[in-house]
Amino acid sequence: MAITEEQVLEVLRDVYDPEIPVNVVDLGLVYGVEILDDMVRVTMTMTAPGCPFHTQLSMDAQERIIAGTGAKDAEVEIVWDPPWTPDRITEEGRALLGWF
Secondary structure, eight states, X not given: OOOOXXXXXXXXXXXXXXXXXXXXXXXXXXXXXXXXXXXXXXXEOOSSTTOTTHHHHHHHHHHHHHHHHOOSEEEEEEOOSSOOXXXXXXXXXXXXXXXX
């Protein structure tokens, strides 16, 4: 069965920035998902350059993608361009933060 972008995003909803109680998808940190056969590549950012949790979040995302989708391998690339802004937070994320 082929891996879908929706599957990848769903498993990434279990990855959280330790400082913000919202998952990386609803925070708007995921910039892209590429799937090639059973390999998944995710491009994401952090809320601020120099975030000390970028390695932890990358490894957590990679592990969850492999476990949750059946991917043979996953790569998570952290990028800083374009810079993240709170405008990227989804409606669900805003609700979780109490931003109505």
